[in-house]
Amino acid sequence: MVISINETSEVPIYQQIRNQIVLGISDGRLKPGEQLPTVRALAGEIGINSMTVNKAYVLLKQEGYIYTDRRNGAHVRKEFSEAKELSEKSKELLQQIISEAKICGMTQEEFLKICENMYKG
Amino acid sequence: MVISINETSEVPIYQQIRNQIVLGISDGRLKPGEQLPTVRALAGEIGINSMTVNKAYVLLKQEGYIYTDRRNGAHVRKEFSEAKELSEKSKELLQQIISEAKICGMTQEEFLKICENMYKG
Amino acid sequence: MVISINETSEVPIYQQIRNQIVLGISDGRLKPGEQLPTVRALAGEIGINSMTVNKAYVLLKQEGYIYTDRRNGAHVRKEFSEAKELSEKSKELLQQIISEAKICGMTQEEFLKICENMYKG
Amino acid sequence: MVISINETSEVPIYQQIRNQIVLGISDGRLKPGEQLPTVRALAGEIGINSMTVNKAYVLLKQEGYIYTDRRNGAHVRKEFSEAKELSEKSKELLQQIISEAKICGMTQEEFLKICENMYKG
DNA sequence: GTGGTCTAGACCACC
DNA sequence: GTGGTCTAGACCACC
Incomplete structure (x- = not known):
């Protein structure tokens, strides 16, 4: 899986790495147990500093997406908790996105359609 | 409309102000044309620096949510473009949230249900 | 409050800083809300790198002992949750310490006496 | 006695082995003089490298929990010194745990109760 | 060889 | 002035 960094983005590099790996896990490009x-x-x-990558991995580890051990490096977690619960932060962000959707005239149906497409993607 | 700031949040204060005003517009607490x-x-x-509030207003203006004139101060925009299009940033965030939803075992239906409830809220 | 580092210790410096601040909070040398x-x-x-101190503060923040904001720096949390529950890690460590106490011939009463003294200290 | 390793733990494997053997000695699953x-x-x-196990045994020997001789391998020590004294490291850890207990609102009585239960366990 | 820790020094966002 | 991010380079514990 290729990680591509947008150097001009305001999103910190370590966060971009974290985001792309989470995306990779969710769409199956990264399999459970697979080595990173x-x-x-x-x-x-x-082409960046290894401390930055390390920071991304520490974050992913804290969030439970990967585990690391000194022998074998970092691996995608094998079984994810089926908590079926968004984090508080994600719920807030989702609420914010929905408020923007409403203001730009999107109906509920139109918004849900976008979500559906992303879910399948 | 009351703006409440969480000083310990990692979200910058100017962003919190911007977010709450956008929320207020979307749910009708702030009417089109209403003065801020x-x-x-x-x-x-x-109880914060006015530079911080100013930064929030500049951002809201750039995003087209409010307009300002020297005589009358800031007002909520009267007519919003019915672009029915999320910003690139929001689409990215939404994709990110959905990937987290998928990983924690949420089905598409369950996720859409959450969105529906937020839409109505 | 003075932080003193043992450079020869196997405990990482950032952890030593964290430990001493937690100790300071627990014995009242650091008051709720006090600025660090x-x-x-x-x-x-x-006489160390600021990244190392930063790491200690990030850890303390994650554990809920302090909060930081860019305006005023780091402060001791004002109200601690009265969870009355040790972390899993602490429970494991405590079990380990108790097993060592038993092996060196300490009775339960003797061990509890040591704990009492530390609690008062 | 079965040794089980948590590969994803942050505790080094050699330390996990050492810990479980000490636990086994303290609760009687490993008898004085018993061969390891x-x-x-x-x-x-x-299913790990024997260097790692060796490291655990060297540590246990240094701490006085086991002795080795070339002919018969490693054995649990027959008589433990009744020093009734915790190691400096354990005292520090205990102090640290107690400070965390105090901060999360645990009373001395509640903490001692937990210790009692672990002592009996 | 692997991740974990640390340094010395830099720049940035926020306030 | 504050914490947050990043670099280039180093050494260490673990395996």
């Missing part, structure tokens, strides 16, 4: 590139390998590939 | 408090008044009310 | 030294000030005082 | 599996046998059983 090593911190150094990914840093070299992207 | 002046920068100084709002800053005094919240 | 800035990252740079503490780093300069101890 | 050979380094190779235990490594094979767990």
Whole structure:
């Protein structure tokens, strides 16, 4: 899986890495248990400092998406909790996005349609 | 409309102000054309620097939610473009939220249900 | 409150800082709401890199002991949740310590006496 | 006695082995003088490098929990010193745990109750 | 070889 | 002035 960084984005690089890996897990490009590139390998590939990649991995680990061990590097978690619950932060963001949708004239149906397409994607 | 700031939040204060005003517009607490408090008044009310409030208003203006004129201060826009299009940033965020929903075992139906409830809210 | 670092300890510096601040909170040397030294000030005082202090503060923030905001720096949390529950990690450590106490011939009463003294301290 | 390793734990594997053996000694599953599996046998059983098991045994020997001789392998120590004294490291850890207990609102009585239960366990 | 820790120094967003 | 992010480079514990 290729990680591509937008250097001009206001989103910190470590967050961009985190986001793309979460996306990869959700759409199946990264399989449960699959090994991620090593911190150094990914840093070299992207052309950034390994501390930045490390920070992304620490974050992913804290969020429960991956686990690391010194022997084998970082791996995608094998079984995810089926909590079926969005984080508080995500709920707030979703509410914010929906308020923007309403203001630009989108009906509920139109918004749900967009979500459906993203869900399938 | 009362603006309440969470000082310990990682969301910048100017962004919190912007978010709450957008929310107020979307749910009708702020009517089209309605006058917003002046920068100084709002800053005094919240107890923060007026530069911060100003930054929020500049952002809201750039995004087309309000307009300002020197005589009458800031007002909610009277007619919003019915673009029916989310910003690139919002689409990215939504995609990110959906990927998290999928990973925590939420079905499409369950996610859409949450959106519906927020839409009505 | 003075933070003193043991450079020869196997405990990472950022962890030592974290530990001493938690200790300070628990024994009242650090009051609720009290301001901690800035990252740079503490780093300069101890004679270490500010990234290391920053790491300690991030950890304390994650654990809910302090909060930070860009205006006023870091502060001790004002109200702690009365969860009355040790973390899993602490429970494991406590079990480990107790097993060592038992092996070196300490009775339950003797061990509880040590805990009492530490609690009062 | 079965040693089970948590590969995703932040606790080093050699430390996990050491901890479980100490636990086994303290609760009587490992008797004084009892023979421990050979380094190779235990490594094979767990599925890890024998250097790691060796490190755990060296540590246990240093701490006085086991003794080794070339002919018969490793054995649990027959008589433990009744020093009735915790190691400096354990005292520090205990102080740290107690400070966390105090902050989360636990009374001395509640904390001692937890210790009692662990002591009996 | 792997991730974890640390340094010295820099720039940035926020206020 | 504050914390947050990032770099280039180093050393260490673990395996």
